[in-house]
Amino acid sequence: MKYDERELLIIWLDSFKEIEYKNKRALYEMLVGKSDLKRNIELNEKSVKSALGDAGYSLLLNSANQSYLKDNIARLNAAGERAITLASSAYPERLKETPEPPLCLYARGNLELLSDEIFGIVGSRKSLPLSLSIAKDFATELVGGGFTLATGTAEGVDAEVIKAALNSGKIIAVSAGGLNNVYPAMNAGLIEEVARRGLVISEYREDVKPLPYFFPVRNRIIAGLSAGVLIVSGKLQSGTMHTAEYCVDYGRDLFAVPYSVGVESGTGTNALIKRGACLADSPEDILSFYGIEKKEKEETIFSDIEREILAALKGGALHIEKIAEKTGKNVYELTSAITMLEIKGCVGKNGINTYGLIRNLEM
Amino acid sequence: MIAKIQSYSLHGLTGVPVSVEVDVNNGLPAFEIVGLGDAAVKESKERVRSAIKNSGRSIPAKRITANFAPAFLKKSGSAFDLALAVGVLCATGGLIISNGNADTVFLGELSLDGSLRSATGVLPILISAITDGYKSFIIPKENLKEASFVCGAEIYAAESLSEVIDHLSGLKPLEKIAPAPHEVSPALSVYDSDMAFVKGQAVAKRALEIAVSGGHNILFVGAPGTGKTMLAKCIPSIMPDMTFEEAIETTKIYSVAGLLDGEGIVAKRPFRSPHHTATSVAITGGGSSLKPGEISLAHNGVLFLDEMPEYSRTTLETLRQPLEDGVITVSRAAGTVKYPANFILCGSMNPCPCGNYGSERKECTCTPAQIAKYRARISGPLLDRIDIKIDVDEVKYSELTDTEKSETSAEIRKRVNRTRRIQAERFKNDGIKTNADMREKQIVKYCRLSEECEKILKHAYESLGLSPRARSRIIKVARTIADMDLYDEIQPQHVLEAVNYRNV
Numbered sequence: 001m002k003y004d005e006r007e008l009l010i011i012w013l014d015s016f017k018e019i020e021y022k023n024k025r026a027l028y029e030m031l032v033g034k035s036d037l038k039r040n041i042e043l044n045e046k047s048v049k050s051a052l053g054d055a056g057y058s059l060l061l062n063s064a065n066q067s068y069l070k071d072n073i074a075r076l077n078a079a080g081e082r083a084i085t086l087a088s089s090a091y092p093e094r095l096k097e098t099p100e101p102p103l104c105l106y107a108r109g110n111l112e113l114l115s116d117e118i119f120g121i122v123g124s125r126k127s128l129p130l131s132l133s134i135a136k137d138f139a140t141e142l143v144g145g146g147f148t149l150a151t152g153t154a155e156g157v158d159a160e161v162i163k164a165a166l167n168s169g170k171i172i173a174v175s176a177g178g179l180n181n182v183y184p185a186m187n188a189g190l191i192e193e194v195a196r197r198g199l200v201i202s203e204y205r206e207d208v209k210p211l212p213y214f215f216p217v218r219n220r221i222i223a224g225l226s227a228g229v230l231i232v233s234g235k236l237q238s239g240t241m242h243t244a245e246y247c248v249d250y251g252r253d254l255f256a257v258p259y260s261v262g263v264e265s266g267t268g269t270n271a272l273i274k275r276g277a278c279l280a281d282s283p284e285d286i287l288s289f290y291g292i293e294k295k296e297k298e299e300t301i302f303s304d305i306e307r308e309i310l311a312a313l314k315g316g317a318l319h320i321e322k323i324a325e326k327t328g329k330n331v332y333e334l335t336s337a338i339t340m341l342e343i344k345g346c347v348g349k350n351g352i353n354t355y356g357l358i359r360n361l362e363m
Numbered sequence: 364m365i366a367k368i369q370s371y372s373l374h375g376l377t378g379v380p381v382s383v384e385v386d387v388n389n390g391l392p393a394f395e396i397v398g399l400g401d402a403a404v405k406e407s408k409e410r411v412r413s414a415i416k417n418s419g420r421s422i423p424a425k426r427i428t429a430n431f432a433p434a435f436l437k438k439s440g441s442a443f444d445l446a447l448a449v450g451v452l453c454a455t456g457g458l459i460i461s462n463g464n465a466d467t468v469f470l471g472e473l474s475l476d477g478s479l480r481s482a483t484g485v486l487p488i489l490i491s492a493i494t495d496g497y498k499s500f501i502i503p504k505e506n507l508k509e510a511s512f513v514c515g516a517e518i519y520a521a522e523s524l525s526e527v528i529d530h531l532s533g534l535k536p537l538e539k540i541a542p543a544p545h546e547v548s549p550a551l552s553v554y555d556s557d558m559a560f561v562k563g564q565a566v567a568k569r570a571l572e573i574a575v576s577g578g579h580n581i582l583f584v585g586a587p588g589t590g591k592t593m594l595a596k597c598i599p600s601i602m603p604d605m606t607f608e609e610a611i612e613t614t615k616i617y618s619v620a621g622l623l624d625g626e627g628i629v630a631k632r633p634f635r636s637p638h639h640t641a642t643s644v645a646i647t648g649g650g651s652s653l654k655p656g657e658i659s660l661a662h663n664g665v666l667f668l669d670e671m672p673e674y675s676r677t678t679l680e681t682l683r684q685p686l687e688d689g690v691i692t693v694s695r696a697a698g699t700v701k702y703p704a705n706f707i708l709c710g711s712m713n714p715c716p717c718g719n720y721g722s723e724r725k726e727c728t729c730t731p732a733q734i735a736k737y738r739a740r741i742s743g744p745l746l747d748r749i750d751i752k753i754d755v756d757e758v759k760y761s762e763l764t765d766t767e768k769s770e771t772s773a774e775i776r777k778r779v780n781r782t783r784r785i786q787a788e789r790f791k792n793d794g795i796k797t798n799a800d801m802r803e804k805q806i807v808k809y810c811r812l813s814e815e816c817e818k819i820l821k822h823a824y825e826s827l828g829l830s831p832r833a834r835s836r837i838i839k840v841a842r843t844i845a846d847m848d849l850y851d852e853i854q855p856q857h858v859l860e861a862v863n864y865r866n867v
Binding site: 125126129155156184185186264319320321324331332333335336337338339340342343344345351352353 | 563565566569585714721722726727730731732735754755756757819822823826827828855856857859860862863
């Protein structure tokens, strides 16, 4: 894997954990385009020292050699990662336009996905079971509509989106820490699978452990990459809401799934809708927003009992015994019909033996 | 003069003949016992000495040697007391056995006052000894009930050593035990728990019926206090009636374990619920005396593991092989024995460590990682052997006060019996009894899926993310549901319902 000179300069700069983001940007502007790096630093001694102090200056000077850089690249290659720098042609345009684009994205997987039309789907880790079904439904339909999805690496909604999109390969998972330290560890296997079929990126080098403050910062990448973002669930105070804030700042299209009164994991999304986010209760809402014609799917045919169940659920999620009451059917007759509706993607589980609709149906 | 008296020792569920030889010599007075006996056997000489004295006989001051043959076999327990006492009396000339009583087998422990106490394993010993050709037995009266189920032999029950002496010498013969009818009387099999008292829980009840009908293992997932234990306790009451053979098998195990408590026969399906601190030996059986464990005591019944993830991993893993084979082979220094262990495994667990995951009323405070860790305590291979997983509802107050009775266990049992008969008919040449026992070969043979069913399964994989390992479990359960509905071919609705009980 070859990098050009500008890319190498950024990789070199990004290797110093001690240096702040804005200083790195400034140093890049200062040093770019000149051939002799070491001499260049010496020439700019005063400004470098004022920004980084004496220690920073000597660190840069001592590291400004070919062996340091070669060693760095070798480690990258060994980790199976490709660095996409601000100077790379592969760097996503949308992200570059944001106020603080990462200098470098370290990536494993299919880099071509970065030039696709990307849509973000995020949600809280602790969501209602029904929210997970909703996330899955949206993810499947949006991939079908031609989007590549961006999301985090967490459990809950993130994992559900990844699983839904994995088969198509159109998935970008953005990790908060380095790619050898995916958080939470229980998702490491899933993320490996993403690296194989889709793409995993991080703004940190392979071995960096994620610190708590990395997560909100990571969310700016998801927002930055995406044309629009769907918030599936989230409390008022949650990481998910950070992503929404970034969307507003960056002028991204923001969609949110509505919840009924009193559902805690829906207070955040409802607040977003109040502030003007697009209400999305069906994937078509998003697809039509972007003018994507839904592919003519063969129409789902429902049996009589399935129709009755769907009608019963229109008032909200119900316990199976309540459905039995409403429809006058036996519980075990309902069980098979509900499983069929789950397979057809219309109904999802919402707690113990409780089921609800996962999208608006026109019947 | 040498006396040879026949007795029996236990090895697992079979009796092994042990002859007690007693010889009397001149010399310093002594009482020696040889022949690999444990402490209880060695101590028996003191019980025997007192019992003889207190029965009005005496032991001459001579050198008495008793040998328990075969000498290489380790013998344990106190059931040889009676044989030893009779041997000593014969050898010292205190008793002459009349001709009719020559080949009698003696079992029983002696008290110092000469009365006879119960022995363990009388039923299996009698069965083995009759196969070996013995026809006459004297046993303690406390074991009378279990012995009455054995036919083809003359069995006498005595209360004391003097009764035995009078019987053997022909002075006052004992009454033969009247054989009990060879059937399990319904009056004996009345269970404390009944499905009629379980309120609500329609889904769980249906799943239980399927599990019992097809012999499937089942796992309840539900918050604390939702009645998982109550449901599990109802399982024996809806299981098919015990056949006489099954009852005898189970009684043998209880007899060996010394748990019969004067009961003649175990006519109720056993329900065993070992605490989660139980060691794996307590579960599988073993120890120095090779006692049957909880899984064998649950033979033909239910093994209930409450709070399943709390059991130690090794304990749970030891269940895998018996669940597959229906027997457990216990190997210890004392030997190797096989105990039957064919049971329905019923487990219960909380949905998460705090117990409130998915609850409508309380918020779960666990992180997804904690939940995953909690669930991972039950290993995949073990979960593979549990065909049905069911979420148990929280009980609502209105349901508790509801006085309307639902279906009774007896009504459900009628249907279960019918479904079991269908399976017995189907598998009569396959050496298995229930749908849950089916292997790949039988699944292919008896569970042909229509094109539509295959399609449903395929869709279920794709949209519900089923693991391929779930396939045979789902098909087996679908087969049972089809049997309950009296269908020869598995229908789509059966597959769908089975998918709903999937174990994820």
